[in-house]
Amino acid sequence: MKNSMKRKQMRSAVIILIAIVGLQLISFNTDAQLDKEVVVRKLKQWEMTEAFKINLTPEIFDTASYKPSFDYKIVPYQFKTEFKPEPIKPARMLPEPLSRHYGNYVMFGFGSDISPQAEIKINGTSKKKMAWGADLKHHSSHGKFKINDLEYYPNFNTSSAALFMNKHLKKNRIFDARIDLSSNGFKYYGYDIENEIAPLTKDSLTKQNFTLISGGIGLASNYITKSKIKYDFDLDYYLLMDKEESREQALILTAGLRDRFKSSIIGIDGSFGYYNNKFVADTFSNIYLMINPWVQRKGEDWKFIIGVNSYVKIDPDANSESYFYPNIQFEYDLADKFLQSYFGFTGHLEKNFFGELIEENPFVWSGFEASPTSVKKNIYAGFKGILTSKIKYNVKACYQEVKDAVLYVGVQDPTLFSGYRFMAEQHDLDKASVFGEIAYQGNEKFEIHLSGSYYHYFTIKNEEYAYHMPDFDLSLRAAYNIQKKIWITADLLVTGSRTAKIIEYTTLANTDINAVVTPDYLDLPVSSDLNLGVEYRYNKKVSGFLKVNNVLGSEYYNFNYYPAQRFHVTAGVIYAF
Numbered sequence: 001m002k003n004s005m006k007r008k009q010m011r012s013a014v015i016i017l018i019a020i021v022g023l024q025l026i027s028f029n030t031d032a033q034l035d036k037e038v039v040v041r042k043l044k045q046w047e048m049t050e051a052f053k054i055n056l057t058p059e060i061f062d063t064a065s066y067k068p069s070f071d072y073k074i075v076p077y078q079f080k081t082e083f084k085p086e087p088i089k090p091a092r093m094l095p096e097p098l099s100r101h102y103g104n105y106v107m108f109g110f111g112s113d114i115s116p117q118a119e120i121k122i123n124g125t126s127k128k129k130m131a132w133g134a135d136l137k138h139h140s141s142h143g144k145f146k147i148n149d150l151e152y153y154p155n156f157n158t159s160s161a162a163l164f165m166n167k168h169l170k171k172n173r174i175f176d177a178r179i180d181l182s183s184n185g186f187k188y189y190g191y192d193i194e195n196e197i198a199p200l201t202k203d204s205l206t207k208q209n210f211t212l213i214s215g216g217i218g219l220a221s222n223y224i225t226k227s228k229i230k231y232d233f234d235l236d237y238y239l240l241m242d243k244e245e246s247r248e249q250a251l252i253l254t255a256g257l258r259d260r261f262k263s264s265i266i267g268i269d270g271s272f273g274y275y276n277n278k279f280v281a282d283t284f285s286n287i288y289l290m291i292n293p294w295v296q297r298k299g300e301d302w303k304f305i306i307g308v309n310s311y312v313k314i315d316p317d318a319n320s321e322s323y324f325y326p327n328i329q330f331e332y333d334l335a336d337k338f339l340q341s342y343f344g345f346t347g348h349l350e351k352n353f354f355g356e357l358i359e360e361n362p363f364v365w366s367g368f369e370a371s372p373t374s375v376k377k378n379i380y381a382g383f384k385g386i387l388t389s390k391i392k393y394n395v396k397a398c399y400q401e402v403k404d405a406v407l408y409v410g411v412q413d414p415t416l417f418s419g420y421r422f423m424a425e426q427h428d429l430d431k432a433s434v435f436g437e438i439a440y441q442g443n444e445k446f447e448i449h450l451s452g453s454y455y456h457y458f459t460i461k462n463e464e465y466a467y468h469m470p471d472f473d474l475s476l477r478a479a480y481n482i483q484k485k486i487w488i489t490a491d492l493l494v495t496g497s498r499t500a501k502i503i504e505y506t507t508l509a510n511t512d513i514n515a516v517v518t519p520d521y522l523d524l525p526v527s528s529d530l531n532l533g534v535e536y537r538y539n540k541k542v543s544g545f546l547k548v549n550n551v552l553g554s555e556y557y558n559f560n561y562y563p564a565q566r567f568h569v570t571a572g573v574i575y576a577f
Contacts, residue, residue: 102540102541102576102577103121103123104121104122104123104576104577105119105120105121105574105575105576105577106118106119106120106574106575106577107119107120107572107573107574107575108572108573109545109547109570109571109572109573110570110571110572111141111547111568111569111570111571112143112567112568112569112570113141113142113143113144113145113565113568114141114142114143115139115140115141115142115143115568115570116138116139116140117138117139117140117570117572118136118137118138118139119135119136119137119138120134120135120136121133121134121135121136122134122135128167129167129168130165130166130167130168131165131166131167132163132164132165132166133163133164133165134161134162134163134164135160135161135162136160136161136162137158137159137160137161138158138159138160139156139158140155140156140157140158141154141155141156141565142155143155144202145565145566147555147563151202152189152190152563153187153189153202153205154186154189154562154563154564154565155186155187155189156184156185156186157183157184157185157186158182158183158184158185159182159183160180160181160182160183161180161181161182162178162179162180162181163178163179163180164176164177164178164179165177165178168222172221172222172223172224173219173220173221173222174218174219174220174221174222175217175218175219176217176218176219176220177215177216177217177218178215178216178217179214179215180212180213180214180215181212181213182211182212183209183210183211183212184209184210184212184362185207185208185209185210186207186208186209186362187205187206187207187208188205188206188208188363188419188420188421189205189419189562190363190419190420190559190560190561190562190563191419191420191561192412192420192502192561205419206419207243208242208243208244208362209242209243210240210241210242210358210362211240211241211242212238212239212240212355213238213239214236214237214238214239215236215237215238216234216235216236216237217234217235218232218233218234218235219231219232219233220232220233229257229258229259230257230258230259231255231256231257231258232255232256233253233254233255233256234252234253234254234255235251235252235253236250236251236252236253236254237249237250237251237252238250238355240354240355242366244280244366244367245278245280246277246278246279246280246354246366246367247277247278248275248276248277248278248353248354248355249275249276250273250274250275250276250353250355251273251274252271252272252273252274253271253272253273254269254270254271255269255270255271256268256269256270263297264295264296264297265295265296265297266293266294266295266296267293267294267295267296268291268292268293268294269290269291269292269294270289270290270291270292271288271289271290272287272288272289272290273287273288273289274286274287275287275288275351275353277353277354277369279366279367279368279369280366280367281367281368282369284315284317284369285315285316286313286314286315287313287314287315288311288312288313288314288351289311289312289314290309290310290311290312290349291310292307292308292309292310292327293307293308294306294307294308294327295307301332301333301336302330302331302332302333303330303331304328304329304330304331305327305328305329305330306327306328306329307327307328308324308325308326308327309324309325309326309327309346309347309348309349310322310323310324310325311323311324311349313372323349323374325346325347325348325349325375325376326345326346326347327346327347328343328344328345328346329342329343329344329346330342330343330344331343335385337385337386338385338386338387339383339385340383340384340385341381341382341383342381342382342383342384343380343381344378344379344380344381345377345378345379346378347374347375347376347377347378348375348378349372349373349374349375350372350373350374350375351372352370352371352372352373352406352424353370354366357370357406357424361408361422361559363420363421363422363559363562364408364421364422364423364424365411365421365422365423368423368424370406370424370426371404371426372404373402373403373404373405373406373426374402374403374404375400375401375402376401376402376403377399377400377401378398378399378400379398379399379400380396380397380398380399381396381397382394382395382396382397382435383395390440390441390442391438391439391440392438392439393436393437393438393439394435394436394437394438395434395435395436396434396435396436397432397433397434397435398432398433398434398435399430399431399432400430400431400432400433401430402428402429402430402431403428404426404427404428405426405427405428405429405466406424406425406426407424407425407426407427407463407466407467407468407469407501408422408423408424408425408467408468408559409422409423409424409425409467409501409502409503409519410422410500410501410502410503410559410560410561411423411502411503411504412502412503412504413504420560420561420562422559425463425467425501427460427461427462427463428459428460428461429457429458429459429460429461429466430457430458430459431455431456431457431458431466432455432456432458433453433454433455433456434453434454435451435452435453436451436452436453437449437450437451437452438450438451444481444484445480445481445482446478446479446480446481447478447479448476448477448478448479449475449476449477449478450474450475450476450477451474451475452472452473452474452475453472453473454471454472455469455470455471455472455496456471457469465499465501465521466499467498467499467500467501468498468499468500468524468559468560469498470495470496470497470498471496471497471498472494472496473493473494473495473496474492474493474494475491475492475493475494476490476491476492477489477490477491477492478490484537485536485537486534486535486536486537487533487534487535487537488532488533488534489532489533489534489535490530490531490532490533491529491530491531491532491533492528492529492530492531493528493529493531494526494527494528494529495526495527495528495556496526497523497524497525497526498523498524499521499522499523499524500521500522500523500524500559500560501519501520501521502519502520502521502522502560503519503520522560524556524557524560525556527554527556527557527564528552528554528556529549529550529554529556529564530550530551530552530554531547531548531549531550531551532547532548532551533545533546533547533548534546540576541575541576541577542573542574542575542576543573543574543576544571544572544573544574545571545572545573545574546569546570546571547569547570547571548567548568548569549565549567549568549569549570550564550565550566550567550568551567552567553566553567554566
């Protein structure tokens with residue numbers, strides 16, 4: 001359209017130019033010929049019409065037409081292709097280098113009251129899937145202290161040596177063996193400060209020494225799969241002797257079996273023990289048989305165990321005795337790990353052999369036989385869980401009905417021994433207790449643990465008090481780490497008030513009740529013991545430590561007439577390799 005307009009304008013311009021030229025020529029000629037004046041009043045407007053063009057496209061019409069037709073088939077065919085990916089190296093995270101831990105060390109220390117202390121621990125492995133180790137210890141004290149101008153000599157001398165090994169056998173089995181030798185020597189340094197004719201001197205104190213030889217072998221399964229029966233067998237022997245020709249030996253076989261049945265676990269624990277005792281006044285033997293079958297089942301937020309604890313005591317000189325107790329335990333998560341409830345109704349038998357009694361009270365006279373203690377009912381319930389990611393807690397209430405509970409009573413019998421010792425009187429009693437604990441572990445630097453129990457004894461048969469049993473106890477432990485170089489620890493132990501019973505025999509060999517002088521009673525007040533410790537690690541191999549026991553120098557008694565050691569300091573070094 002733009003091109004046509006341009007053509008029109010060019011044509012008009014050409015025509016006007018021609019007209020002007022023509023007029024000039026005419027005017028020139030007229031002037032020359034006629035010499036007349038011509039006046040042009042208006043310029044002629046020339047117009048040209050637009051050209052018209054026929055815009056037709058010729059078409060050819062064929063009278064004959066042909067429509068093609070095709071017939072074809074598609075045959076499916078899978079083209080064979082091969083894809084061989086190039087191997088890609090797996091991504092690997094580079095862990096932080098692990099610091100080396102030393103399983104062997106030597107420790108030596110020395111404290112006040114001439115108290116050397118040493119320990120050597122060695123561990124090793126072999127290519128035949130075997131591990132072995134040895135542990136040697138020694139600790140002794142040879143000092144004295146005074147209470148109300150009276151001298152006490154709480155000397156002791158303990159040494160032990162232990163060897164052990166375990167080996168992984170074929171078919172997922174583990175074999176272990178161990179042997180121990182220990183010696184615990186001390187003096188009966190306690191005496192009645194009121195009735196003693198003359199205060200005991202260091203040389204006049206009666207010495208005692210317990211020697212224990214023990215060893216055993218074991219075989220246990222180590223199956224990972226749940227479908228196979230798991231087992232654990234142990235055969236142990238020990239021989240306990242003292243300076244007064246007392247002897248106790250035992251041969252004990254224990255076994256445990258576990259098997260999974262659908263969603264439950266079925267198990268049975270058992271033991272067979274032969275015990276022989278030879279004391280100054282008597283020799284006797286006993287056989288104890290224990291069979292405890294049980295079934296365990298659990299879900300997402302609950303678990304329970306139900307079974308029976310059964311014992312048989314066979315005395316060759318008397319009739320056999322049988323004991324049966326329930327074993328019911330239940331746990332339920334009220335709020336995942338934040339609040340878990342638990343409940344139990346169980347019972348068990350405590351054999352009260354001489355080796356067990358001296359672990360609790362080493363000043364027990366070895367010339368008597370104690371009957372087993374039957375905890376007929378042990379009913380408890382409680383809550384446990386976490387308050388935060390750093391604070392854990394546990395609260396439990398318990399009720400026990402006990403038959404033939406052991407109560408330690410102080411005795412004196414100049415005809416048999418000097419000094420002051422204890423016998424185990426046995427009485428039926430009921431016991432209620434409340435236990436609570438809370439622990440905080442903020443990080444690797446600081447942690448603290450507080451626990452305590454309150455006890456109430458009632459329905460004590462033939463007695464008014466539960467002798468040497470406290471009404472409460474409290475334990476507080478704290479630890480602080482400074483730059484992984486200095487470890488500071490603090491322990492506080494508080495024991496509630498107790499009542500002690502004191503009797504005097506004309507002779508223990510005489511069983512006549514008239515031979516017993518009227519008993520006396522003594523109250524032991526609340527006692528506390530604060531211990532502090534500091535360890536400085538110079539490097540991964542060498543460190544030094546300082547321990548201060550009974551920092552406040554408190555005067556308290558573990559057992560009547562036997563005061564605990566006063567302020568005591570020990571310093572030493574440790575070398576790991």
